[in-house]
Amino acid sequence: MKLHKKLMIVYLVTILLPIVGLTNYFLNQMSDLIIRYVSDSYQKILVQSNNGIYYNIRFYESILDNLTVSESVQNVLSEPDVYREKGVIIMNREISRAVRFIQAYQATDVESIEFFSTSPDVMSDGVYLFPEDRLRRVLGLNEIPDSKFWILEQYDGKYYYALVRPIYSIGEFKKIGYIKLTIQIPSVTYVQETMGNKADASGSLIIADSKGTIMFNPDTDQLGKPLPQEIVEQTSKDRSSESELNLQIQGTDYVMWYRKLQNVDWTMYLLVPKASIQSKVNEIRQTILTVSIICMIIFSFLTLLITRQLTRGIRRLHAKVSRVGRGVLSTSRRVHVKGDEIDELDRNFDNMLDNLRDLIHQNYVEKLERREMELNFLQAQINPHFLYNTLDAIKNEIDMDEKQTAIGMVVALADLFRISVSKGSNTIRFEQEIDHAKCYLKILEIRFGARHTIEWQIDPQIPSLYTLKIILQPLLENAIQHGLKGMAGGNVTVIGELTEQAVIVTVRDNGVGMTKAQAETLLSDHSPSKGIGLYNVNSRIRMYFGSEYGLSIKSEPGNGTEVVLTLPVLEGVEHV
Structure with a gap:
């Protein structure tokens, strides 16, 4: 094998292989770093969305809190017989006074405000006040919880959020009715728009209640349906209020982050396909590999030129050594000028030949001397x-x-x-x-x-x-x-x-x-x-x-x- 080929092999083993190893290590580290960065970004998005929805929910709950203690509402629900005698118009006027602070429903996206009396003799005005049975029919519930709750409603093919809470009389602290706010969904989950700008387009934000009913999904056809069974099984094994999980839904691998909302039995789920995350990693990996390959090609070409230049002097020295191997100890001397190591080697080789000729002569003389000493030895015997x-x-x-x-x-x-x-x-x-x-x-x-x-x-x-x-x-x-x-x-x-x-x-x-x-x-x-x-x-x-x-x-x-x-x-x- 030619020397310059050996040098190329040595270069590949000692230079390129470590470079390949380091590049692979760097790519793996970079991949882990990107995945951690993407994971942190999605978790921050989930936290921001969680906080935004929490503040929206608190806003509408504060409306309910103010209305339940309103004097007009307390009077209408506590004294249904009195207002029956006053008439529907007076009763409607009293309730209107209570909701006057909400000047424009459009600004708050409140679709309607309704009150439901527990009294069987309540007189409905058809706008604000209704009997409790109507609330059961609207919500489809046999029993209405005695605590504040959110539920999904559907009117004319469109979904709304309904926020319901009982109303207690201030004087006797007994339940006198219920209040229900019907709210447009985007007013609660408008942070999805912000999240959509930051997260990958293939990611999905899902909100579900404690029963697994989907309360929000970008695909409105999924509203009111149960969560995918894979999500329910994975989250049931994890008791924490927030976590990152890997799961597969309908043959597609996802990374899921979830976080429970505060003061409400809702949980937010952010699902992103693994392929989407891996595509970012592959893009950077491809760029690094391309640059590395180009660099290795350039380095290999330069090494080839350098090794050929180095072996030029070695080939010349090889010819001289071959002549010496054939017994020709007298070689033509070049005028040695100060050069590289090959010139130094050539010069030293010429000096070595001179020394070799001297040693051969000296060895011949020593043999003669040894022969003479042996003769003297025999004579001495x-x-x-x-x-x-x-x-x-x-x-x-x-x-x-x-x-x-x-x-x-x-x-x-x-x-x-x-x-x-x-x-x-x-x-x-x-x-x-x-x-x-x-x-x-x-x-x-x-x-x-x-x-x-x-x-x-x-x-x-x-x-x-x-x-x-x-x-x-x-x-x-x-x-x-x-x-x-x-x-x-x-x-x-x-x-x-x-x-x-x-x-x-x-x-x-x-x-x-x-x-x-x-x-x-x-x-x-x-x-x-x-x-x-x-x-x-x-x-x-x-x-x-x-x-x-x-x-x-x-x-x-x-x-x-x-x-x-x-x-x-x-x-x-x-x-x-």
Whole structure:
């Protein structure tokens, strides 16, 4: 896959996907915010409508309150016999005086004011005063409540509100009749016009009494009919005086807010289809999505141009790397000027090629040096003086007819050189390395006798591990020939410890010791007169395994010498 395509994919994953996620989150939050805002708006409309209708109802109730205590009305209803004698005209005049303060019914939308006497002998004037039976017939009631109430009336195919309340005599406080105001519906619910301007046109305001009879509906055909059963069931479960509910009516989902009117057994219901609310949300969502898509297209196009510009320099560098991959290390250098990171990379690549050529040359030189050191090492293994003395000792033993002793020396010498050669391999098991050192010690013991004690303390896990060959014998040779020189009854201890990081072999003697300066010289100068093989051993270990491994010497004059050999843990030849 081309690099600029990868960059585009990375851009889509790291930039566009978070943008899409954030946009979706923002849309959800915005949707919730809009829904809450719409809900609050409708609730405010419902409260305003509720307050407006409440004030209208209180206005008409105050008219009834004033008329019930009017002196003329009290006289007509309390003394029906007196006014029967006075005549209908006088009675009509008395009642007219009572309702005089209502100068124009048109201003208050009061269709009529009627009084109903509980006296069976009342004389009706056909305008204001009627018997109580007429009220029962008009309202269709068998019993008239003894408290104020509102009811829906219908005359000539048109609906009106009727406000009825009993009238009690002021002196005896007994019921003497009823008063009924017939009011045009819009005069009570005129706030619907204001609500219609604010709310969604698809919303509906319904008013119903405690029996579920619809007292108001924009659709006049619904007046007087019962509320939909869905509304009754939902509100019956909710005992609060106001609430917001979700319901379904005839397959359409609605959000309904309802609130009970004060001092009257009416409840206002505001129903708005969910689709109407969701349409507002969808409109804003569509706008945001459109803007987001346009922005993402523009960003993607700009990213494509930028990635192609970036990869132009990378393609040029790729061609140069391909030539190097084919073995052509000499590349043409451009005149490097200060540029972007790609130019910096190109310049560094050229410098890297120079360094690579230098490293190749240096590695070749180091191989030559290592080969030369190995040759020196092999030469150091065969100390001509040691070999000459050993062979001379064997000759002497043969001359003295000590054949068994001579045979032992020959076998030990053969084993010594067999392990030294080890089929040309530089690595052997620790077990073989220990045997090699013991062969060397056996030859010394045969030649000079057991003048010193050699003690071995090797961790049982160490013999199965691998190491460079011929590293213990030089340490023992140095300890015996230099540390214990001129001493009888000397002691050399070889301690092998295994840790998680290294194999640590310590060769400790109780000889004459040396100064710190002399100890440092042993590892910096490989002159045979100052410790045969120590410098060679230390150099070989560091060359193979790194500077963290090798030899360290601790010594004090008169307190012996301790040479510590640190090696890596090698479980096989392939780990070398």
